Amino acid sequence: MTESPTSRPQVGQKVRSFYEEMPFNYYDSTEAAADYIRTNPVEASYPDLHALLSTGEIKTVLEFGCGAGWLSNSLALHYGLMVTAVDFTSKALERARGVSELLGIDDRTRFVESNLFEFQDSPQVDLVISLGVLHHTGDTRGAFEHIQTFAGSGAFVYVGLYHFYGRREFLRIFHELLERESEAAAFDHYRELDGVRQGDATHMLSWFRDQVLHPHETQHTLKEVAGWSAEDGLSIQSTSINGFQPLGELEPLFESEKEYEARSHQANVVEKRYFPGFFVVMAQRV
């Protein structure tokens, strides 16, 4: 499907019902979800975000597509931030609120049920964040354009998306399994690859559905996000594409991001290691 504003309603409907059945990153219990947040620092996966938050300059955050709330609740718990979080899946928000209460941080979090394209109810914030969401909207460019309007002067925008080159091998492997064998075979293979979520059956299933059975996803590049950022008055600050190293010129990175396909093959096929082909970018309002 070509992405455009007209794709949004149809894609939104499909994606929302998919997550109402089972939200992403969903644990057996509220307690298990809270435990994960207590013991898993943001730094391990997102060192650039941790470095930014450690400066103490970020006070307010708006998260789009917060799902069951691990990131919003982590930011409120570990960094004391005031977080507004938006998602259109009520089952995910119910869990997010439950975890927030259990962690005793519900005075710092606000979970709002809304389609992100329709959300207006917030002043500008210091950090706008959205991980693994915009590529499920049917209009990734339009979604980026909308969410970045909430980033004030000097504020940051942090997005995570599936990567055009990095994602190919993963999708090829699982689409072949689904076509030639069955969903059960694909799930078995997913369980073999994913060493992280072995302890909680619901959690594992919620990841498998999200990564392998999703009704709509698109894939993107750093080059593309850099173009959107320039058009929207943002400048790229860091990215996982170069392992969060200091940036330098962007052009060489646009070339090197093509190597993501070979890295994905090495991980998923040769080493049998989970590599979904996801990347993050931090940009700042210039």
Ligand SMILES: C[S@@+](CC[C@H](N)C(=O)[O-])C[C@H]1O[C@@H](n2cnc3c(N)ncnc32)[C@H](O)[C@@H]1O
């Ligand atoms: C892959 S999950 C990511 C959840 C969360 N960011 C995380 O990292 O755990 C995608 C989330 O985006 C939400 N979402 C997708 N399209 C949306 C839209 N148009 N408006 C609001 N939420 C949306 C879904 O409900 C789902 O919770």
